[in-house]
Amino acid sequence: MSTVQTQIRIDATIKKQANELFNELGLDMSGAVNIFLRQCILRGGLPFKVEIPQYSKELLNAADEAKHISRDSDVPGYTIMEALKKALEI
Template sequence: MTTTVATQIRIDKEVKKEANELFDDLGLDMSSAVNIFLRQCIMHDGLPFEVERPKYSASTLSAMEEAKKISRDPNVPGYNSMAELKAALLEGD
């Protein structure tokens, strides 16, 4: 019989939000995802992936951060097709 125990961890608010959205899409909850991660750590006798510092330049990291902010800005228009994007671009002429 499996015995479970409650565990409390601190997670960055935005990381938790994004992780919950991902897990929801995968049909998982946070607890199930953490359990999968922990079991994979045990099976691999370590982390189940490489941990390394990204090798991006400061300008690339800045551009990535700017893109993330733009993608979450509700005032930035979105398009469902190239035709919609092209029409919006042509309106600006």
């Protein structure tokens, strides 16, 4: 089997994270890409579902609320579990 060199552009952070994962799996980037391409050929398409997630309005509102709370300096934060437990006691 002959091989050819291929160049692709990848976000630096994504590449670093992927390399760390592949190293844990005993693979390098080339091996992982070859597995991906073989799976695409085998399945006649991408080997996973590609879709835009559809989140409920309730979940999106809760995420927005959590974001606002996390940035509100008037909301106390806790670094000690006992202090958090005490604050939750009513």
